[in-house]
Amino acid sequence: MQPASNITNLTEELASAFSTTPGSDDAFLQQCAGLCKTFNISPIDLYYKWESLVISNSAAGARIINKDTVHAIRSLLQSELTKAAKASSKRPDLNRAVRGRGAGILGLAPRRNAGFPEIGLVKPALGDRFASSSDNRRAGPSKVSFQYQDDEVSKGKHSYRYMYEKISERSEVLDDRIDDFGELVKEHYGISELGDPSASTDDEIFIVGRITLDSESSSSGAVKLNEASLCLESSRMMGSGVRVPLKFGPHVKVRSGLKGMSGFGLFPGAIVALKGKNGGGGWFLASEILTLPPLKPSHANPSVLKPDSRDTSFSMVIASGPYTPDADLRYQPWLTFLQSIKSQKPTLVLLIGPFIDSNHPQLKSGDIDETPVDMFFTRFTENLRDFLDVSPDSLVLLIPSVRDIISQHVVYPQSELGAEFSKDPRILLLPNPCQFSVNGINFAVSSVDVLFHLRKEELVKRVEEVDTIATGSEDNGTDTMANTCRHLLQQRSFYPIFPVPVDLSHEVNLDVSHSKSLDLCPDDSAGYAPDVLIVPSRLKHFSKVVDDTVAINPSFLTKGVSATLKFDGHGAGPTKSRITVNVGRAAE
Numbered sequence: 001m002q003p004a005s006n007i008t009n010l011t012e013e014l015a016s017a018f019s020t021t022p023g024s025d026d027a028f029l030q031q032c033a034g035l036c037k038t039f040n041i042s043p044i045d046l047y048y049k050w051e052s053l054v055i056s057n058s059a060a061g062a063r064i065i066n067k068d069t070v071h072a073i074r075s076l077l078q079s080e081l082t083k084a085a086k087a088s089s090k091r092p093d094l095n096r097a098v099r100g101r102g103a104g105i106l107g108l109a110p111r112r113n114a115g116f117p118e119i120g121l122v123k124p125a126l127g128d129r130f131a132s133s134s135d136n137r138r139a140g141p142s143k144v145s146f147q148y149q150d151d152e153v154s155k156g157k158h159s160y161r162y163m164y165e166k167i168s169e170r171s172e173v174l175d176d177r178i179d180d181f182g183e184l185v186k187e188h189y190g191i192s193e194l195g196d197p198s199a200s201t202d203d204e205i206f207i208v209g210r211i212t213l214d215s216e217s218s219s220s221g222a223v224k225l226n227e228a229s230l231c232l233e234s235s236r237m238m239g240s241g242v243r244v245p246l247k248f249g250p251h252v253k254v255r256s257g258l259k260g261m262s263g264f265g266l267f268p269g270a271i272v273a274l275k276g277k278n279g280g281g282g283w284f285l286a287s288e289i290l291t292l293p294p295l296k297p298s299h300a301n302p303s304v305l306k307p308d309s310r311d312t313s314f315s316m317v318i319a320s321g322p323y324t325p326d327a328d329l330r331y332q333p334w335l336t337f338l339q340s341i342k343s344q345k346p347t348l349v350l351l352i353g354p355f356i357d358s359n360h361p362q363l364k365s366g367d368i369d370e371t372p373v374d375m376f377f378t379r380f381t382e383n384l385r386d387f388l389d390v391s392p393d394s395l396v397l398l399i400p401s402v403r404d405i406i407s408q409h410v411v412y413p414q415s416e417l418g419a420e421f422s423k424d425p426r427i428l429l430l431p432n433p434c435q436f437s438v439n440g441i442n443f444a445v446s447s448v449d450v451l452f453h454l455r456k457e458e459l460v461k462r463v464e465e466v467d468t469i470a471t472g473s474e475d476n477g478t479d480t481m482a483n484t485c486r487h488l489l490q491q492r493s494f495y496p497i498f499p500v501p502v503d504l505s506h507e508v509n510l511d512v513s514h515s516k517s518l519d520l521c522p523d524d525s526a527g528y529a530p531d532v533l534i535v536p537s538r539l540k541h542f543s544k545v546v547d548d549t550v551a552i553n554p555s556f557l558t559k560g561v562s563a564t565l566k567f568d569g570h571g572a573g574p575t576k577s578r579i580t581v582n583v584g585r586a587a588e
Contacts, residue, residue: 010036013043023065031070039077049076052425055148143393144314144347147437148430158415158431159408162511169513171241174210174498178235178271181292182208185273188293196239197232197246200280204287209234210498211270212243225268225459232272232284245283249276252463256291258477259468263460264289265483269498271491289463292490295521295529297548298442298575312439313569314347318554319562320447320536321354321401323379326361329368331379333557338383345391346564348438352447352536352554353401355380363405372405376421388426396427399434401447402509411509412448412495413517433494433518435530441567441575444520444530446494448508451537451553453497454484456504482544485551489529494518531575532565543581550579560585
């Protein structure tokens, strides 16, 4: 029997670890002490198991202790113990995550028949790199309340089967998007009924549809949107899904736009609300453009904050790949960046892929001496663990790119990297795109260069203003990049373009059937805008306030550029006024 003094010590250490957690009481601490004895783990390791469970498992709910918490922790520990017992009797199958993408080439164990020996498929040294760093005694509980906002993540929502799309599913998703915006427009403008743009009418009607190219231009694949090729597609419910040519009157107006905005941007896939009529000439003539209903300003959610939290400020450093130039694989920009964050010790480090870029010339030619998985563990995992030794209270967030050769999911939306690439509760793996909150501040992040795609495809139509909305000094409606970011907010999508430009399709690999995961406003979000929108792009780096959202383009680390964000904590006034962003040289 374990001495009572040891039980007391365990309970005291557990009380310290869970001190800021709502719902922690003596009964809970006693049960946790029993788990520490049964599974032979330290109190701080048990705390990390629980913290990891909260982040990755929707069943654990919010960071509040309840009657199910001990059972959930016990189940996790038992599951890990069972897996460890099975693994001890055979070689570890370390690389299941990328089996479908040239596993043998990447240094990963491919599928094989049970009757064949397992000789030489995985280098023994690789196993050490997958070892958990949970024995790191210097680690401390995170200073922030982190919440991943997609409660479906543990159910494999993002790990769907791609290359399995059905035409009926694609068309239904595209139709639903038009219908959803139709309801928003009707409610916002007090419109009783929307019309069919293909039907001839004597009076002007209101319609909602999708901007497309005409069939001849779209089939050629190389024609940019222009007024001669402009078409409008309705949903099956509002217009039988018919496409009609779209023309604008000589004095077309835009209603409820920003004051000073002299042009209105259109691009393939954009949802638009128009007023006009089809007079029987075979096209819809628009006399007025109705600006889509804006998102509501976000507000901090007090329920996600720790009750005894006084200081809700935090800092975040943001970097986006590629992390090494095309000339070599030495990852010098990444190593320089590492030295910078080791000295800064930010609360969070957000890293956006590609990490091991499939487009790198040396990877494409096979001129490498180690597998991509080895490269990731050598360049990233080990270095990030070194950083967490220096800054034990920090969190690292990893978001992949469709160009990541180590990812099993090469379509967009994209699932998170396999769990074997973390093995540390402070290194969190998130899908692409994703939304999460830190101390109640909502972030929306995507690795696809949607800004460049929008700028390439956009057609700007000169308009007159009606019922304009006054803007602040920071946003007068004439800033090109701010207006490009505004497309994402107004269209409520991380990637509102459809179809993907032919010459850029390899950068997106869009899966239309699952494009619900690209929504900036999930069904349960009540239409709130994110506080921070992060969209890396090859365009010049910037940080801008767009309506009530801080939009950031951190550029690419190969350009020596990254971003630093600081939040001063909750207080009076809008959230955007307490967020400071600096985008510049990575080593600064």
